[in-house]
Amino acid sequence: MRMGFAAKLDRYFFQERNLVFLGLLRIALMLRVMHHVFTNRSVELEYSALNQLHQRSLLVDFLSKTFFFDLPASVFSVIFIAAAIGTLFGIFTRVSLFVFGIFLLYTTGFSASLGVFDHENCLVSQLLIAMAFIPGVTNVSVDRLVKYFLKYRKGENFRLYEAFYQVKSSVWGLRLLLILLACVYFTAGFSKVRFGGLKWMDGKTLTFYLDGHASPAKQGRIPPMFLSGQNVKPAETWKDGFGLYSYSYGNRQYSGIGRKAAEFVSSIPLLIMALSILTVLFEMSSFLVFIDGWPRTIYLLCAIMLHVSISLFMNLDFVSYRIVDFLLVDWIWVFRQLPALIPSKIKETYAQLEVFFSRPVSKLDRELA
Amino acid sequence: MKKYAVFIILLFVLPNLYSVIFGHESYPFTPAPMFTHYVDEKSDFYEFLFFGETDTGEVKLKARHQHNTSVVSQNRFFFDQIYGSVEHNYPIGTVKEDSKKAFETRLTQFFNIYFDYPEASKIRQIKLVVNKYDYNYKLTDAHVVGIYDNQTKQFTHTWEKN
Numbered sequence: 001m002r003m004g005f006a007a008k009l010d011r012y013f014f015q016e017r018n019l020v021f022l023g024l025l026r027i028a029l030m031l032r033v034m035h036h037v038f039t040n041r042s043v044e045l046e047y048s049a050l051n052q053l054h055q056r057s058l059l060v061d062f063l064s065k066t067f068f069f070d071l072p073a074s075v076f077s078v079i080f081i082a083a084a085i086g087t088l089f090g091i092f093t094r095v096s097l098f099v100f101g102i103f104l105l106y107t108t109g110f111s112a113s114l115g116v117f118d119h120e121n122c123l124v125s126q127l128l129i130a131m132a133f134i135p136g137v138t139n140v141s142v143d144r145l146v147k148y149f150l151k152y153r154k155g156e157n158f159r160l161y162e163a164f165y166q167v168k169s170s171v172w173g174l175r176l177l178l179i180l181l182a183c184v185y186f187t188a189g190f191s192k193v194r195f196g197g198l199k200w201m202d203g204k205t206l207t208f209y210l211d212g213h214a215s216p217a218k219q220g221r222i223p224p225m226f227l228s229g230q231n232v233k234p235a236e237t238w239k240d241g242f243g244l245y246s247y248s249y250g251n252r253q254y255s256g257i258g259r260k261a262a263e264f265v266s267s268i269p270l271l272i273m274a275l276s277i278l279t280v281l282f283e284m285s286s287f288l289v290f291i292d293g294w295p296r297t298i299y300l301l302c303a304i305m306l307h308v309s310i311s312l313f314m315n316l317d318f319v320s321y322r323i324v325d326f327l328l329v330d331w332i333w334v335f336r337q338l339p340a341l342i343p344s345k346i347k348e349t350y351a352q353l354e355v356f357f358s359r360p361v362s363k364l365d366r367e368l369a
Numbered sequence: 370m371k372k373y374a375v376f377i378i379l380l381f382v383l384p385n386l387y388s389v390i391f392g393h394e395s396y397p398f399t400p401a402p403m404f405t406h407y408v409d410e411k412s413d414f415y416e417f418l419f420f421g422e423t424d425t426g427e428v429k430l431k432a433r434h435q436h437n438t439s440v441v442s443q444n445r446f447f448f449d450q451i452y453g454s455v456e457h458n459y460p461i462g463t464v465k466e467d468s469k470k471a472f473e474t475r476l477t478q479f480f481n482i483y484f485d486y487p488e489a490s491k492i493r494q495i496k497l498v499v500n501k502y503d504y505n506y507k508l509t510d511a512h513v514v515g516i517y518d519n520q521t522k523q524f525t526h527t528w529e530k531n
Contacts, residue, residue, distance in 0.1 A: 111442075172378065184399070191400050194392055196405050205409070226416065242501060249404055
């Protein structure tokens, strides 16, 4: 019998799968964020000292009016770090994720009001907050170990692996994370056409960013960054006689190898045009992550390659995106494709581990006794 | 459970979709406008400069803020929230439907805060200048946008009088 659209949609969002990777995503994102926070010392800002000249976004302004963001910086930092530890180990996992995510959004939101919109943590903070509400994030957590230790004390029967992860959870939360990720990739491609026009794909914009024009290292200073439109209307020039539209971004690659690689690529017009077209098409194809199996897997692996190349050429590493891409790959599909490639020794070891972790705990307990 | 799931999905997806569709950036929602404006060898580049008028001539001044110390972030902040783009549907910033009066009010507030340090406070007037450069950063033109008077603590937009 053929399924209707509503039934297909229902199955797509609410089928059950192993989501152990969401537990790993929680841990990996926390480690990355804390590395970023300690490098930038961003939790030490005295937020209350910032004046109204720096306008906060609607959401950050709303948060700033809630009582707990009026805390002294030292108390704010202690709560932030406690939430980070809770997120890492999975202690009060959902509360920790929510507090950690919202504090991250708040601190990076203040940086945005000072002029630098953090395009890495704007997604990460949303993912962390969303993860506080979805199934699968308590996999690999102290919360889970404690829960099953209490079951063990009560004499309830369960299998050992259940103390580490749930075999099947509803996938709607995973779908939500994929939608948020796909939105960011899609809009990055769409905006190139929206703000730069189809001519963005002629490769000249990318050439400007890679050939050293946008490089403070090559120019010996931060180059003039503001731009005007090429067909500025007279009415648009009332402020200064020029009509300023926007600004260019810098290429902060200071490594000699990275700069040489970027300059080489930008010196071949056909190659740079092909890369520009490919980038826009790739980013706008992000809906592929909604299709399980090879489309999601290949898209996310290619996205990691895109970030690696941007990191080489421009020193924008976007490690958080790479972590998210890697852990949201359809690993169940990947493992199903692998049996033929795995050496028999590894298969045997895996089978032994599977048997060990699949034992009912009460039986294991008797054997150990 | 399903109603809860739909509520959470919509709660996160709708503001992101708004940002994608209307192209407006409001943290943490973004249409990712980085590197999107077209640049080629015919493009001109611009730079904001501040000059203080002293008895002995002009001195170049820097904007200063205790929490906003990076030149890049100061430049972006200044453009997005104070100076304002003339581009229709500019994705970043807070300046909408600009006017000469609103422009002068914002610039006045900016000078009052970013030039409130001893060296700048001693100076009578500070000029805001926009320099124009070609693709290879050769200076081709410069316009005085306006003047901040340190006595009255007011910025006056003077470009039309030039």
